[in-house]
Amino acid sequence: MRKLIFDQITAALLPLGLIPRGGFHPLTEDRVPAGRNGSATASVVLIGNAGPALWRHFKDRDDRTDPLDAWCREVLTPLAQNLGADILFPFEGPPHPPFLRWAQRAEGLSSSPIGPLIHPEYGLWHAYRGALLFDRVITLPPPLSINPCDACAERPCLTACPVAAIGAGAYDVPACAGHLRQPDGRDCMELGCRARRACPIGQDYHYIGDQAQFHMSAFLRNR
Ligand code: B12
Known part of the structure; x- marks a missing residue:
């Protein structure tokens, strides 16, 4: 019966x-808030997307400031209500809810050498769109706990950024944005971040065409 909820x-x-x-199932150090009715959160289920699947359903079709965030709120709020859950979004804040930590707890993912979490199938082409908070314990699948970067000797992600904005150290956001605004940055703007594309994992999940452009433009707007 409990498995049925997942x-x-x-x-x-x-x-x-x-x-x-x-x-x-959150521990104190996960910093998961209580639900809106004040009851402690017993289980969290993360919602996200991988590859181009989301793009077939969401189209950048309106003039809201952050249309994907607005769409997520619009479709996921009633979904949570139907499940008897509360919902949090990664774009809420600051302070932003610690989705990267929660994702590591949920699927056992690790950070890639360039920062974002790596998934053994989706590579770097995935994201988080919401967190369902349940005040009851629900049965969850076990975490994957595999880090494909462990077996990657070449690590092409570390050297692919043309302006070394994304590498082994901190993410140099101004250098990344500056490059994207130059003619040389068209490749990243149109096809997606070159450092992420260099990763051999998840090649079938690349964001392509207008999906890649949408995310890169949103990054330039919001940084
Ligand atoms: C703020 C933020 C940003 C800021 C980072 C500002 C900075 N570094 O100074 C900006 C706007 C630059 C940004 C950019 C991107 N981000 Co961002 N970002 C967030 C957000 C909303 C909050 C992070 C935060 O401040 N946490 C609180 C602090 C205390 O924790 P922290 O671990 O130190 O946070 C740092 C990292 O998260 C890092 N960071 C955030 N995004 C990225 C992206 C890259 C490539 C790297 C290296 C680091 C990085 O910057 C934070 C501050 O230093 C999270 C969502 C969330 N709720 O976690 C998404 C999130 C981390 N970002 C994400 C992504 C995918 C991106 C982009 C790649 C999106 C895109 N355009 O495709 C871009 C990078 C552009 C590129 N080259 O491709 C994903 C990562 C998913 C994953 N696979 O791990 C998240 C989880 C959002 C989501 N909905 O899934 N982001």
């Missing part, structure tokens, strides 16, 4: 191009 979440997300990204 299956129900999967089925509800499928028509939206979204997927569940595992879940966890």
Whole structure:
């Protein structure tokens, strides 16, 4: 019966191009807030997307400031209500909810050498769109806990950025944005970040065409 809730979440997300990204039972150090009615959160299920699936359902079709964030709020709020859950979004804040920490707890993912979390199938082409907070314990799938970077000797992600904005050290946001605004940056603007594209994992999940451009333009607007 309890397992059914996770299956129900999967089925509800499928028509939206979204997927569940595992879940966890929070500890104090996870800094998961209580639900709106004040009751402690017993289980969290993350929602996200991988590859181009989301893009077939969401189209950048309106003039809201952050249309993807607005769309996520619009479709995921009623979905959470139907499941008897509260919902948090990664774009809320600051302070931003610690989604990277929660994602590591939920699926056992690790940081790639360039920062973002690496998934053994999706590579670097995935993101988080919400967190369902349940005040009851629900049965969750076990974490994957595989780091494909361990077996990658070449690490092409570390050297692919033409302006060394993304590498082994901190992410140099001004250098990244400066490059994207130059004619030389068209490659990253049109096809997506070159450092992320250099990763051999998840090649079938690259964001392409207007999906890549949408995310790179949103980055330039919001940085
Ligand atoms: C603020 C933020 C940014 C800021 C970072 C500002 C900075 N470094 O000074 C900006 C706007 C630059 C940014 C950019 C991107 N981000 Co961002 N970002 C966030 C956000 C909303 C909050 C992070 C935060 O401040 N946490 C609180 C602090 C205390 O924790 P922290 O671990 O120290 O946070 C740092 C890292 O998260 C880092 N960071 C954030 N994004 C990225 C992206 C890259 C490539 C790197 C190296 C580091 C990095 O910057 C934070 C501050 O130093 C999170 C969502 C969330 N709620 O976690 C997404 C998030 C981390 N970003 C994400 C992504 C995908 C991106 C982009 C790649 C999106 C895109 N355009 O495709 C871009 C990078 C552009 C590129 N070259 O491709 C994903 C990562 C998913 C994953 N696979 O791990 C998240 C989880 C959003 C999501 N919805 O899934 N981001």
